[in-house]
Amino acid sequence: MLTITDARKTFFPGTVNEKPALRDITLHLAPGDFATIIGSNGAGKSTLLNAISGTLPLDAGSIQIDGIVVNRMNDHRRARFIGRVFQDPSAGTAPSLTIQENMAIALRRGQRRGLGWGVTSARKARFRDELATLELGLENRLTAKVGLLSGGQRQALSLLMATFTQPNILLLDEHTAALDPQRAELVTRLTQSVVHQHGLTTLMVTHNMEQALRVGNRLIMMHDGQVILELDADQKKTTTVPDLLREFEKIKGATLDDRTLLS
Numbered sequence: 001m002l003t004i005t006d007a008r009k010t011f012f013p014g015t016v017n018e019k020p021a022l023r024d025i026t027l028h029l030a031p032g033d034f035a036t037i038i039g040s041n042g043a044g045k046s047t048l049l050n051a052i053s054g055t056l057p058l059d060a061g062s063i064q065i066d067g068i069v070v071n072r073m074n075d076h077r078r079a080r081f082i083g084r085v086f087q088d089p090s091a092g093t094a095p096s097l098t099i100q101e102n103m104a105i106a107l108r109r110g111q112r113r114g115l116g117w118g119v120t121s122a123r124k125a126r127f128r129d130e131l132a133t134l135e136l137g138l139e140n141r142l143t144a145k146v147g148l149l150s151g152g153q154r155q156a157l158s159l160l161m162a163t164f165t166q167p168n169i170l171l172l173d174e175h176t177a178a179l180d181p182q183r184a185e186l187v188t189r190l191t192q193s194v195v196h197q198h199g200l201t202t203l204m205v206t207h208n209m210e211q212a213l214r215v216g217n218r219l220i221m222m223h224d225g226q227v228i229l230e231l232d233a234d235q236k237k238t239t240t241v242p243d244l245l246r247e248f249e250k251i252k253g254a255t256l257d258d259r260t261l262l263s
């Protein structure tokens with residue numbers, strides 16, 4: 001489903017500011033895999049997601065989605081393969097447009113040119129049904145401006161918009177980090193249910209190690225542009241947050257506390 005081979009990215013190469021952000025990353029996700037990604041600040045997590053989504057070209061290596069090499073495809077063509085939700089609730093939606101207008105635009109993502117994004121009555125009915133699954137009452141607010149929604153409501157809507165065209169890959173970049181604990185938990189639950197419902201292959205970056213262990217069937221730990229630890233579903237079940245910290249110390253020879261990895 002997703003195969004990343006020897007992905008390399010260095011910012012400002014050949015200068016004093018040279019920063020290798022991805023050092024020959026190789027990673028394979030099977031269809032339906034849900035991998036959480038943790039790691040210290042600057043480990044390369046967002047760079048990896050940017051490379052997959054096409055907002056950042058790789059220096060070397062390849063990214064394949066369903067056997068198709070996508071890393072030379074422009075991000076518009078790649079959009080039909082990928083759904084993405086960002087940390088900032090305002091990043092995934094247009095605040096001055098209504099819920100139904102935002103959804104109509106999302107529906108058009110990656111489709112051929114010329115297809116209108118108008119809000120037809122058939123689409124409205126579909127949007128209502130989709131919104132009802134969130135259980136936030138948004139199905140009765142189709143004409144409300146998205147800028148009026150709370151952060152949690154916007155992230156739930158972004159999640160829905162990122163997934164209702166059934167992308168091959170769902171990328172979640174700390175999408176619950178800006179929410180209060182209660183809303184973060186709600187969006188985490190919705191994420192699990194949407195991923196499960198559509199069988200989506202998912203990569204979720206988080207700084208919350210407890211969440212990283214609890215959610216999904218795989219865990220990837222990155223440090224300094226490399227994958228330094230991978231856990232499968234069985235290993236995740238028997239691993240605790242202190243175990244993860246110990247593992248990090250052992251692998252990197254570093255001494256960390258929970259705050260360092262969470263910060």
Ligand SMILES: Nc1ncnc2c1ncn2[C@@H]1O[C@H](COP(=O)(O)OP(=O)(O)OP(=O)(O)O)[C@@H](O)[C@H]1O
Pocket residue numbers: 011012019020021039040041042043044045046047048
């Ligand atoms: N556009 C850019 N230009 C220059 N350097 C960059 C750019 N994007 C990222 N970097 C650098 O590449 C390294 C990896 O950054 P990245 O944002 O991928 O880390 P991260 O693991 O997502 O970190 P965090 O958890 O702090 O968000 C960092 O040293 C960062 O400063």
